[in-house]
Amino acid sequence: MLAEIFRERGYAGTSLSEITLRTGLGKGSLYHFFPGGKEEMARLVLDDVSDWFEANVFRPLRQTEDPAKGIDHMFRAVNGFFNSGRRICLVGAFALDDTRDRFASEIQAYFSAWVEALELALKACGFANKPARETAEEVVAGIQGALILARSRQEPGIFTRALARLRELTNLDRAS
Amino acid sequence: MLAEIFRERGYAGTSLSEITLRTGLGKGSLYHFFPGGKEEMARLVLDDVSDWFEANVFRPLRQTEDPAKGIDHMFRAVNGFFNSGRRICLVGAFALDDTRDRFASEIQAYFSAWVEALELALKACGFANKPARETAEEVVAGIQGALILARSRQEPGIFTRALARLRELTNLDRAS
DNA sequence: GTCTATAGATCGATAGAC
C-alpha cells in the first residue's frame, strides 16, 4: 500500500495526508511507527523491494547448479512483480531525480546486486567475463527501459515483448 | 536552465521558489511569461526537448536515402544530448509517476515518434516488419534503461557501453 | 516587465488528550 503510493506519486509527490487517507492511519499513528517520517517510510518500502528481489530474483540467479533455471526464474518473477508492465520499478523511478541522493546506497545496492547476480549466472552458463557483464547490464537496463516505454504508451504488451527479446540475449549461442 | 531544474527535482519536486532563485526572475515575471504556472513551464520544456529530438534524431532517421547514416547520427546525437550518461531523460522520468497523466500526450508522442522513426530506418536498411519494430523498441527502451542504470551507479560509462551494444542490434546481419 | 508583499492552501512534523 505504502509502496503503491510512492510508485504513483514519486517521493516528492507523496504527501503524508494522502498516506493517512489511504492507510486509514492518523498522523499520530504514522509517526509512532515511523519516527523518521516520510523518509523512513520510503526507506522501508525500498528495503521491502530489495528483500523481495533478493529472495525471488538474486538468490535463484546465484545458485550455480542450474544457472539457466535461475535465469528463467528471474524472467518469470520479474514479469509477475511488474504485473506484465503495468507497474513501474520504484527503485528505477527514485534513481532519476534528486531522490537518488537521499537513498543512494539502497538504489546502488539494488542494481549492483541484480547485475552481479545475473553476471554470475551467465558465466555459469558459459559466457566469458566481458560478455557476461555486458549482457547482464543490457538485460537489467532493458527491463527498466521497457517499463518506461510500456507506461509512457499505456501499452503493457511492450514490456512482455521486451522480456522475451531480452531472454534471447541470455542464450549463449546468440552471444557475440 | 528550466529543464535542468525539472531534471534534478522532478515535476512534483520543483518549486517556484527554486526557479526564481536559479533564473533570477521574480515570481511576478515568471507568471507574466507563464500564466499557467509550473505546468506551463514544464510543458514548454517538454516541447523544447521534443523539438530538439525531432530536428536532431527523428528527422535524420526518416530520411531514407541513407538510413544507416540516420541511425549512426541518432546514436551520436543521443550520446551528446544525454552527456554520455550524466544527464537523464526528462520525458522518461515524467513517464514513471503520475506526472505522466498530466503530460500524457506529449510523453506518448515523444516515444511513439522515436520508435516509429527508428523502425522506418531499420526497414529501409532491410529489416522485415516485425524485427524492425521490435528492434526499434529494444533500442529506445535500452537507452532509457541505461540512463537509469548509469545514474543509479553514478557511472556514466555504463551508458556509453550500452549505446555501443544497442548500435550492434541495428546491424542487419546480427538481426534474428 | 519586474519587483515586493501577501493570500490561502498544504506541507512535514509535533503535542498532548485519551
Next chain:
DNA sequence: GTCTATCGATCTATAGAC
C-alpha cells in the same frame, strides 16, 4: 497506539506598486 489540534515552514498563485 490512535486520535485531534496545531505549529511553523513552504507551496502555488495573485495583487498592485513602480
